[in-house]
Amino acid sequence: MKKILITGGAGYIGSHTIIEMLENTDWQPISADNYSNSSSATFDRIKEITGKEVINYAVDLCDAKAARVIFEKNPDIAGIIHFAAFKSVPESVDQPLLYYHNNLESLVNMLALAKEFKVPHFIFSSSCSVYGNIDKLPVDESTPMSKAESPYGFTKQIGEEILSNFAKVTPTVKTVTSFCLPIAV
Numbered sequence: 001m002k003k004i005l006i007t008g009g010a011g012y013i014g015s016h017t018i019i020e021m022l023e024n025t026d027w028q029p030i031s032a033d034n035y036s037n038s039s040s041a042t043f044d045r046i047k048e049i050t051g052k053e054v055i056n057y058a059v060d061l062c063d064a065k066a067a068r069v070i071f072e073k074n075p076d077i078a079g080i081i082h083f084a085a086f087k088s089v090p091e092s093v094d095q096p097l098l099y100y101h102n103n104l105e106s107l108v109n110m111l112a113l114a115k116e117f118k119v120p121h122f123i124f125s126s127s128c129s130v131y132g133n134i135d136k137l138p139v140d141e142s143t144p145m146s147k148a149e150s151p152y153g154f155t156k157q158i159g160e161e162i163l164s165n166f167a168k169v170t171p172t173v174k175t176v177t178s179f180c181l182p183i184a185v
């Protein structure tokens with residue numbers, strides 16, 4: 001059974017991903033979420049829905065030492081889906097440093113640990129905000145990025161760049177960026 005680390009597993013998208021994984025695959029999700037924008041009640045609801053317990057490591061992924069423990073205890077992690085981040089556009093305008101710190105430090109730590117512990121797959125949850133204010137819909141993979149309208153969007157642009165730089169020199173980790181496309185505005 002493949003073990004997949006879902007960061008931000010107590011959050012909105014992470015928890016739905018865990019449920020889908022439990023119900024439709026034979027993979028074993030484990031979570032890392034410090035409940036900064038969620039609570040442990042999520043895992044009670046996941047148990048109600050799926051009948052399965054999910055282990056969560058309630059650590060701040062910006063704390064490299066604490067995050068490392070997850071990998072020491074689970075040396076068989078086969079993939080990481082990195083959802084953990086702050087995601088509010090207005091809050092990021094008010095507190096840009098908080099967003100740069102949380103979203104980038106946690107990403108850098110997770111990539112370094114993926115490399116060190118030889119995790120072969122890494123998916124980064126980006127955002128359509130990387131395209132800035134666009135005139136033409138729908139957005140697709142050929143749409144060029146333009147200036148991010150918020151510090152939040154900029155953390156995702158920088159995150160994609162970090163991933164691209166990392167992938168070039170780290171062939172042992174296959175990386176993918178994903179996001180939801182806006183189909184209507």
Ligand SMILES: NC(=O)c1ccc[n+]([C@@H]2O[C@H](COP(=O)([O-])OP(=O)(O)OC[C@H]3O[C@@H](n4cnc5c(N)ncnc54)[C@H](O)[C@@H]3O)[C@@H](O)[C@H]2O)c1
Pocket residue numbers: 007008009010011012013014032033034035036037038039059060061062082083084085086087102106125126127128179180
């Ligand atoms: N919700 C959307 O419409 C949407 C759209 C595009 C992209 N995204 C991206 O998808 C990801 C998940 O979004 P969501 O809507 O589920 O957000 P969410 O806030 O519900 O979930 C994120 C989770 O990450 C946790 N977290 C944040 N920083 C952490 C840290 N340093 N260490 C450990 N845990 C931490 C929070 O406690 C939270 O439970 C985010 O990266 C977001 O930018 C979301």
